[in-house]
Amino acid sequence: GDPSPAGSAPTTAPLTDTKAFWGTPQAAGGTCCQTLGEVRGNIDRIDRQIVALIAERGSYVREAARFKANPAAVEDKTRVEQIITRLRGLAVEDKAPPDVVEATYRALIAAYTEEEKKISAAGAKP
Numbered sequence: 001g002d003p004s005p006a007g008s009a010p011t012t013a014p015l016t017d018t019k020a021f022w023g024t025p026q027a028a029g030g031t032c033c034q035t036l037g038e039v040r041g042n043i044d045r046i047d048r049q050i051v052a053l054i055a056e057r058g059s060y061v062r063e064a065a066r067f068k069a070n071p072a073a074v075e076d077k078t079r080v081e082q083i084i085t086r087l088r089g090l091a092v093e094d095k096a097p098p099d100v101v102e103a104t105y106r107a108l109i110a111a112y113t114e115e116e117k118k119i120s121a122a123g124a125k126p
């Protein structure tokens with residue numbers, strides 16, 4: 001019968017199995033990738049690592065709360081600017097876009113700092 005009736009999956013190859021339209025592999029030292037599926041598998045692998053690292057970083061931010069006298073002492077703008085300056089330099093070294101790294105970290109740090117303030121409020125009892 002009709003291999004692709006209306007409302008069913010197409011019989012054309014999924015996007016993930018298609019070959020590149022142009023160019024040669026540029027990732028992993030020129031060894032990847034041959035398919036969009038391979039590209040996405042690697043992105044998913046890296047994202048898993050990033051989430052684990054965000055979680056681990058958070059564990060230390062929460063730890064920092066124990067060294068602050070009260071919630072008002074949690075935010076340290078000087079330290080934040082030091083972090084951003086260092087990370088922009090690392091981004092240049094690694095050929096990552098510095099503005100993306102900065103925006104990502106400003107969002108992360110803002111959220112972490114709010115969490116740390118809550119932990120400080122709960123933990124710093126007289």
Ligand SMILES: C=C(O[C@@H]1C=C(C(=O)O)C=C[C@H]1O)C(=O)O
Pocket residue numbers: 060061064074075076077079080083108109112113116
């Ligand atoms: C973790 C700390 O507390 C806050 C959170 C920071 C962060 O997420 O890196 C940096 C400075 C502070 O605003 C710290 O003081 O080191």
